[in-house]
Every structure is written in structure tokens, then in C-alpha cells.
Amino acid sequence: MADRYLEADTPELRARWGAFAFNPAWDAKARAAIARYPEGRRRSAVMALLDYAQRQIGEETQTQGWLPIPVMEYVARYLDMPVIRVVEVATFYTMYNLVPVGRFHVQVCGTTPCMLRGSDDIMAACKARGMHPGHTTGDGLWTLNEVECMGNCASAPMVQINDDNYEDLTAERLNFVLDELAAGREPKPGTQEPGRYTVEPLGGPTTLTQMVSGNHDYRGEW
Amino acid sequence: MPKVTVDGVEIEVPQGATVLQACELAGKEIPRFCYHERLSIAGNCRMCLVEVAPGPPKPQASCALPAAEGQTIRTDSEMVKKAREGAMEFLLINHPLDCPICDQGGECDLQDQAMAYGRGASRYDENKRAVTEKYMGPLIKTTMTRCIHCTRCVRFSEEIAGVDEIGALYRGENMQITTYLEKAARHEMSANVIDLCPVGALTSRPYAFEARPWELKKTLGIDVSDACGANIRVDSRGREVLRVLPRVNDDVNEEWISDKGRFQIDGLTRRRLDRPWIRRDGKLVAASWDEAFAAVAAVRPGASVAAIAGDLLDCETMFAAKKLVGALGSNLLEGRQTGMDYDTSSLAAVNFNSTFAGIETADAILIVGSNVRREAPLVNVRLRKAVRKGARVFLIGPEWATTFGGEFLGDDLSLLGKLPGHVAEALAQAERPAVIIGGAALARGALGAGLGLASWFKLVREGWNGFNVLHLAAARMGGLMLGYAQPGGIADLIAARPKLLLALGADEVDYARFADSTVVYIGHHGDKGAHAADIVLPASAYTEKAGTYVNTEGRVQFAEKAVFAPGDAREDWTILRALADALGVPVGFDSFEELRAAMVAEVPALGVEGLAGYGALPAGGGWAEGTFAYPVKDFYLTNPIARSSPTMQRCSAELLHGEDFAEAAE
Numbered sequence: 001m002a003d004r005y006l007e008a009d010t011p012e013l014r015a016r017w018g019a020f021a022f023n024p025a026w027d028a029k030a031r032a033a034i035a036r037y038p039e040g041r042r043r044s045a046v047m048a049l050l051d052y053a054q055r056q057i058g059e060e061t062q063t064q065g066w067l068p069i070p071v072m073e074y075v076a077r078y079l080d081m082p083v084i085r086v087v088e089v090a091t092f093y094t095m096y097n098l099v100p101v102g103r104f105h106v107q108v109c110g111t112t113p114c115m116l117r118g119s120d121d122i123m124a125a126c127k128a129r130g131m132h133p134g135h136t137t138g139d140g141l142w143t144l145n146e147v148e149c150m151g152n153c154a155s156a157p158m159v160q161i162n163d164d165n166y167e168d169l170t171a172e173r174l175n176f177v178l179d180e181l182a183a184g185r186e187p188k189p190g191t192q193e194p195g196r197y198t199v200e201p202l203g204g205p206t207t208l209t210q211m212v213s214g215n216h217d218y219r220g221e222w
Numbered sequence: 223m224p225k226v227t228v229d230g231v232e233i234e235v236p237q238g239a240t241v242l243q244a245c246e247l248a249g250k251e252i253p254r255f256c257y258h259e260r261l262s263i264a265g266n267c268r269m270c271l272v273e274v275a276p277g278p279p280k281p282q283a284s285c286a287l288p289a290a291e292g293q294t295i296r297t298d299s300e301m302v303k304k305a306r307e308g309a310m311e312f313l314l315i316n317h318p319l320d321c322p323i324c325d326q327g328g329e330c331d332l333q334d335q336a337m338a339y340g341r342g343a344s345r346y347d348e349n350k351r352a353v354t355e356k357y358m359g360p361l362i363k364t365t366m367t368r369c370i371h372c373t374r375c376v377r378f379s380e381e382i383a384g385v386d387e388i389g390a391l392y393r394g395e396n397m398q399i400t401t402y403l404e405k406a407a408r409h410e411m412s413a414n415v416i417d418l419c420p421v422g423a424l425t426s427r428p429y430a431f432e433a434r435p436w437e438l439k440k441t442l443g444i445d446v447s448d449a450c451g452a453n454i455r456v457d458s459r460g461r462e463v464l465r466v467l468p469r470v471n472d473d474v475n476e477e478w479i480s481d482k483g484r485f486q487i488d489g490l491t492r493r494r495l496d497r498p499w500i501r502r503d504g505k506l507v508a509a510s511w512d513e514a515f516a517a518v519a520a521v522r523p524g525a526s527v528a529a530i531a532g533d534l535l536d537c538e539t540m541f542a543a544k545k546l547v548g549a550l551g552s553n554l555l556e557g558r559q560t561g562m563d564y565d566t567s568s569l570a571a572v573n574f575n576s577t578f579a580g581i582e583t584a585d586a587i588l589i590v591g592s593n594v595r596r597e598a599p600l601v602n603v604r605l606r607k608a609v610r611k612g613a614r615v616f617l618i619g620p621e622w623a624t625t626f627g628g629e630f631l632g633d634d635l636s637l638l639g640k641l642p643g644h645v646a647e648a649l650a651q652a653e654r655p656a657v658i659i660g661g662a663a664l665a666r667g668a669l670g671a672g673l674g675l676a677s678w679f680k681l682v683r684e685g686w687n688g689f690n691v692l693h694l695a696a697a698r699m700g701g702l703m704l705g706y707a708q709p710g711g712i713a714d715l716i717a718a719r720p721k722l723l724l725a726l727g728a729d730e731v732d733y734a735r736f737a738d739s740t741v742v743y744i745g746h747h748g749d750k751g752a753h754a755a756d757i758v759l760p761a762s763a764y765t766e767k768a769g770t771y772v773n774t775e776g777r778v779q780f781a782e783k784a785v786f787a788p789g790d791a792r793e794d795w796t797i798l799r800a801l802a803d804a805l806g807v808p809v810g811f812d813s814f815e816e817l818r819a820a821m822v823a824e825v826p827a828l829g830v831e832g833l834a835g836y837g838a839l840p841a842g843g844g845w846a847e848g849t850f851a852y853p854v855k856d857f858y859l860t861n862p863i864a865r866s867s868p869t870m871q872r873c874s875a876e877l878l879h880g881e882d883f884a885e886a887a888e
């Protein structure tokens with residue numbers, strides 16, 4: 001995991017984000033999130049609110065969004081809770097970006113199953129396109145990070161780009177996805193393996209074959 | 223009451239006890255870092271692992287496991303030994319081997335437990351983690367690489383202090399303890415995290431690199447920075463007090479002390495009066511003791527003498543002065559320096575009757591004219607505990623940042639006579655209602671109205687006395703017990719125009735009102751009192767004399783002498799004894815033991831440690847009105863010792879007045 005750090009609390013940052021407030025659409029969602037919790041436990045909505053704040057900033061900046069210090073303070077005020085508790089949550093979960101990211105936040109899974117299935121090639125392909133882990137490219141398009149398991153081991157290797165997963169990758173398939181994204185089109189999320197729908201076994205099932213056509217009781221055969 | 227077996231010994235433990243507590247009851251030592259009796263259970267250090275059956279066949283964290291009927295607990299098995307060695311090895315993986323330069327060395331839990339339960343050597347040869355320093359203010363020095371992530375400091379600031387300012391950022395190995403944006407911790411009790419920290423991550427900044435614990439002489443003392451009478455341990459080396467630590471006393475301070483009580487001690491070596499001074503032609507000139515006594519004798523006061531007691535005095539000093547003034551034929555004694563004149567005919571009416579431990583159990587509390595956080599931080603902690611148990615708190619007075627919520631009703635004392643309906647209802651329906659009258663309300667004559675509330679809401683009932691007065695001066699209750707109160711307050715002394723005025727460490731008096739008197743200041747710091755004095759006799763501070771103190775609960779406590787006073791300064795009672803000779807009157811004691819015996823003979827309660835009984839609460843009545851301001855303007859600079867302390871001055875400048883001292887990154 002790349003080292004995470006908080007963006008420095010500078011006057012420029014305050015000037016840029018000090019006046020942050022939810023716009024009406026996100027504000028309605030925030031109120032709905034808070035309403036899910038009983039009186040006295042409303043701070044539990046902090047995770048949802050941080051996500052909404054990040055997404056609103058994403059919309060404003062045409063990126064995945066991130067959480068500057070003044071925005072965390074805004075969320076703390078919104079929920080009437082100590083800022084340090086908000087910062088604790090934001091720094092704990094890696095899906096909250098603590099520094100600005102590019103238009104597309106490419107998170108390459110490097111955990112064991114993905115690594116065995118070739119995530120090193122995926123990483124190399126990203127680097128070949130000028131990306132560098134923990135950094136945003138000069139054109140502001142790409143931010144690369146290596147992350148831990150995203151739970152897509154059956155269709156490894158995978159990357160997560162903003163809200164979508166792209167699985168069963170090879171360097172060529174990744175390049176295709178990235179090209180499409182860069183061109184403003186929307187490549188199909190999920191598996192990139194032709195003929196595969198989700199994470200079903202490639203080439204047909206090898207176990208429980210009799211279950212394919214109908215329900216079958218295997219218990220007698222055990 | 224579950225019965226459990228610990229290492230083959232069957233014991234009965236209280237309902238709700240944890241396995242760790244059960245082991246302790248059985249006399250077994252369980253090593254721990256994150257577990258602390260007064261904080262919530264975190265269970266993250268894994269040092270307290272024991273073997274428990276029935277249960278999974280693996281070591282269990284005893285601090286977070288409830289003791290249950292029939293459990294068999296082993297703390298001495300091979301599995302437990304290995305588990306402890308393993309936990310210790312992991313804790314030490316990222317802990318630097320800098321014990322020789324660490325201030326915690328010699329009193330470090332990690333050091334001690336590594337000796338007792340560790341493997342003896344590390345198998346780890348990778349690079350250790352390093353963490354950048356965090357700024358936590360002028361009192362707390364940080365070396366965050368040493369942090370073992372026990373989160374005691376986080377839990378203290380959230381649960382006890384009530385100011386969420388310390389948190390744990392990031393996760394796993396990268397977790398870092400910090401204050402928000404590395405701002406200074408802004409709380410009156412913040413330095414207690416230094417004691418809580420089991421390693422050298424948070425240490426005392428003023429005490430940094432001063433001494434090793436085994437070099438220090440430990441003396442039991444009583445804190446005089448406020449009227450709570452916190453139990454302290456004074457650590458000294460040679461003639462210097464190097465630090466003050468809290469002692470455990472569940473009735474008074476639990477195991478906390480305020481930052482002022484802890485850190486004002488560097489004022490003990492500064493601005494000290496270490497020789498007598500006599501005012502000649504408007505300037506104070508250094509003199510010898512003989513010259514000074516001769517100068518006092520030359521006043522020939524006859525019976526025209528009065529004494530004002532300061533806020534930090536022990537009872538013995540006040541009693542010796544009382545004897546001297548009495549021998550000269552006067553009874554003009556006063557300790558309420560700022561002119562308060564509340565009725566002291568019954569001391570029960572000016573006492574914190576609930577006791578500190580008792581106020582925790584109150585379920586409705588009305589605070590009148592007290593900024594408790596600044597005036598008595600230890601009581602503030604108790605109030606927070608009461609609120610966490612469900613108490614409702616209402617406050618009358620200008621608003622301040624409470625750590626326990628509470629509802630401000632307004633700042634006019636006339637509210638006492640016409641409490642809002644919901645407040646009256648809450649107090650009337652409470653099982654243990656309490657009223658706390660603060661110094662600001664006393665000064666505005668609200669004591670009678672407060673006593674009126676006491677009878678109206680039946681604050682005194684079976685097993686409960688909810689009427690409380692919260693004083694600010696460590697010497698107040700002792701002074702009142704010894705008769706340091708005139709019906710008209712200090713105005714009576716002014717009206718009497720005494721020829722000789724003994725100012726015993728009295729630094730808050732308006733001496734301009736005593737322009738005709740010869741003011742003899744007997745005290746330890748060159749503060750306001752010494753500036754106004756005609757003759758200055760150097761005396762001892764609270765660490766330099768044995769003495770009896772009575773806190774605002776009426777709790778009599780004894781302190782011992784830690785160090786000698788500097789230079790020619792003497793213990794207060796010897797000065798007063800010598801003054802008696804100079805003035806040619808007998809006072810009836812020649813030694814400290816005789817003085818104390820005479821004092822106890824006159825006020826027997828002062829001879830017994832514990833709560834002094836003051837009898838029944840008198841009936842009250844009366845009317846108070848008007849707004850007021852709280853007497854503590856600057857928490858860190860309330861007494862002459864603190865005003866002389868560079869640490870307290872910096873706290874005042876940085877934490878209260880917002881000056882920026884944050885250190886530039888290196």
C-alpha cells in the first residue's frame with residue numbers, strides 16, 4: 001500500500017475548499033444517510049457523508065474526488081462531531097482519497113492471486129503509459145496506485161478505475177480499456193475475457209456438472 | 223458472583239469482572255499495555271493473554287473477556303508464556319532500542335515487561351518503522367516512533383477529558399497518534415496522558431532529560447494549585463523539585479492531576495524570596511533576619527495587628543499566625559483576599575458536601591457561578607462521569623466550553639429565585655439532586671439563595687447531601703476552620719486600620735487599602751504581596767514544609783516536606799515563632815510537633831485525616847441578582863508559583879492567548 005498522507009493544511013487549500021458545502025442533490029442524500037441512524041447515533045453516517053463529499057468534489061473537479069481538510073471539517077460540523085474522529089475514518093479507509101487524484105484513479109490489485117495471474121504485467125503496462133504509483137500524470141488523466149485484494153480473485157488480475165472493476169486483464173486488454181477511457185468512451189466493466197459473463201468457470205463447469213441442467217442431490221454419493 | 227479457578231486456586235469474583243481482574247484478585251500479575259482501570263477496554267496490545275477453559279484452545283485476551291462461572295484460567299502455562307513472548311516480540315519489532323536516551327527509562331512498562339516476559343533477544347533484522355514527531359503543545363513531548371498503539375491517550379482525551387483532540391490516524395502498521403493538525407492539546411488535564419503512556423512516546427516536555435527516576439527522592443504531598451487537594455508525589459533531587467506526579471486516591475483525584483499542579487513547580491526556583499527585605503525610602507533593601515525582626519518590633523503594634531492568609535497556605539502556618547495575632551491581643555484574621563464576605567457561621571454551608579466521589583452519582587446538578595473546568599479540573603472530570611451515567615446538568619453564569627454538555631440557563635443570579643420549570647422539575651424529581659455554588663456566586667452573595675434551594679429541593683436526604691460550595695483556594699477550608707474569616711470580610715480589617723499587617727503569602731489583596739499599615743509579607747515569591755510590603759520575610763513554598771491541608775470537601779490531608787527552602791528562607795511557622803519573640807509575646811509552642819498538637823487541641827478535626835464533619839446544613843434564604851464574571855481569568859497563572867513558572871507562562875501565552883510556538887520542522 002502506498003504511503004498515505006494528508007494534504008497539507010495551507011492557506012491556499014483553505015481558500016479553495018473553505019467554503020465547501022453539499023449541493024442540493026448531495027445534501028438530500030446526506031440527510032437520507034443520517035436519517036438511517038437513530039437519534040444519538042447519527043455520527044455513524046460519517047462514512048456515507050465523506051463518500052458524498054468526495055463524489056461532489058469529483059464532479060466539481062472532473063476526477064474521482066478527494067477530501068481536503070476543510071471538507072472533513074465541514075462533514076464534522078454537519079454531524080456535530082469532533083474533527084479528529086472524521087479524520088480518523090478518512091485516513092483509515094483507502095477508498096477516501098487524501099490527496100487530489102486524476103480523472104481516472106487506476107488501482108491495481110497486487111495481492112497474491114492477482115500477482116500469480118500476472119498483475120506485474122498490468123503494473124508494467126501502466127508504468128509504460130507514464131503512470132507512476134502514488135502519482136498523477138502530468139495531463140491530470142491518470143493516478144496509479146497499487147492496492148490490496150479487491151475480492152475479484154476468480155477473475156484476476158484486475159484493476160479498479162473509479163467506480164468500475166476491469167477483470168481478466170492482460171496488458172493488451174488493459175491498454176484497450178485505458179484507451180477507451182481516455183477517448184471519453186465507456187468500456188464494458190467487469191471481465192474482459194471474451195465469452196465470459198461474470199466469474200463463471202471458463203470452458204464450462206468442472207465440478208457439480210449435474211447441477212447445470214437442474215437441481216441434483218449429491219448427498220447420496222458422498 | 224461467578225466462581226473461577228485461577229492457576230488451581232478457586233476464587234469468587236464480582237459480577238461483571240473480567241478475566242484479567244479475576245487473575246488480579248487471585249494475586250496473579252497480568253502484563254498489559256492498553257488496559258487501564260479507568261479507561262474503556264480496547265484489547266489491542268495482546269499482552270494480557272491467558273489460557274481459559276472452556277473456550278477455544280488458544281490464548282485469550284483477558285482484559286476483554288468476562289469472567290464466567292466455572293472458568294479455569296491458567297496464567298502460568300507454557301502456552302501463556304509463549305503467547306506473552308510472542309506479543310512482546312511483535313511489540314518490540316518496531317520499537318526503537320533507544321532506552322538510554324529515553325525519558326521513560328526506569329519507569330517504562332515496556333522495558334519492565336520485556337525484562338519479565340520477553341524472549342531476551344529479537345529475531346527481527348528488517349528495518350524498523352519510523353514515525354515523524356507530532357507537536358502536542360508545550361507540556362507533552364512526543365517521540366512517536368516509540369508508540370506501541372495502545373490508544374490509552376486517545377481514550378483518555380475522549381472519555382476522561384471530554385475533549386476529542388487526540389486520535390489515531392491511518393491504519394495497521396502505519397497508524398499514528400496525533401492531535402488534530404498537530405495543534406497543542408488544549409485541556410486542563412492534558413498532561414495526564416504522559417503518565418498513561420506505557421512507553422516513552424509521550425513524555426513530559428519541561429522534565430525532558432532532567433533526571434532518572436531512581437535518582438529522585440519521592441515525597442508525598444498535596445497539590446495547592448486549586449482547592450481540590452489532589453494527592454501528589456513530589457520528586458526531588460538535592461534542593462530542587464523536578465516533577466510532580468499524581469498519587470492514586472479514589473476519593474479525591476483518582477489518578478489525575480491538573481496541568482497546573484503538575485507543571486507549576488518550575489516556578490519554585492524562580493522569583494524566590496531568599497532573604498529578608500526592608501523598605502527604606504520607598505525601595506526594598508536586602509537585610510538580615512535580625513534587622514528584619516527589629517524592624518517589625520519597631521512598629522510596636524500593641525493589639526493593632528491583623529493577618530491575611532494567602533491561598534496556598536497550610537493550616538500550621540495559619541494557626542501559628544493566629545496564635546501570634548491572638549497573643550498580641552487581636553483577632554483580625556481573614557483569608558478571603560478578594561473581599562468576599564459570605565456567612566461562615568456554619569462551615570457545612572460552605573463545604574463541598576457531596577464529596578467528589580459522591581457528585582459522580584448525582585442525577586441532576588445545578589452549577590451556579592463556577593467555571594468548573596478552570597476552577598477545579600478534577601471536579602470537572604467527576605461531572606463528566608456523572609453526565610455519562612445520565613445526570614442532567616444546568617449552569618447559571620456566562621457560558622464556557624463544558625466537556626459534559628449541560629444547559630446554560632442565563633447569567634443572572636436572580637434565576638436562583640425563579641428557576642425555569644424544566645430545571646425545577648428535574649431537580650425535584652432527581653433522587654440525588656446537587657447544587658454547586660462557585661466562587662463567583664459566593665462573591666455576589668448567592669450563598670443564602672443557594673441554601674434556600676437546598677431546603678426547597680431537599681438536597682439533604684438519607685445518605686445524600688447535595689449542597690456544594692466549590693472554593694478556589696487550597697487554604698480556604700483550613701482557614702475557615704481556624705477562624706480566618708471576619709463577618710465583613712477583608713473590609714473589617716481595612717476598617718480596623720491595623721498598625722501591623724501580617725500578609726501570609728497573600729498576593730491577591732488590594733494593598734492600597736492598607737496604606738497606613740506596616741505590611742509584613744511572609745511568603746515565598748516576589749509577587750504582588752512582596753511588591754506592596756514594607757518588610758519581606760522569606761518563607762517556604764508548599765513543597766518545602768510539612769503541613770495540613772483541607773480541600774473544598776473538608777478533607778483533611780497531610781503533606782510532607784520534600785526539599786529545603788532556598789537561601790535564607792525558613793519554614794513559615796519558625797518565622798512566626800521568632801516574630802513572637804521579637805514582639806515579646808508568648809505563643810505556646812517551640813517545635814512543629816507542639817504547634818501541631820496545639821492546633822489539633824483547638825480544632826480536633828485537623829488532626830484526623832479524612833472528611834471533617836461540619837454538622838447540619840443551616841437554613842438559608844435570601845435573594846441574589848446580577849451578572850458576574852468568573853474569578854479565574856487565566857487558568858495557568860492563578861497563583862504566585864504558577865506566575866513565576868516559565869512553563870505556565872508559555873501555556874498561558876500559547877494555549878489561552880493563541881501565540882504560536884509550534885516548532886518549525888527540522
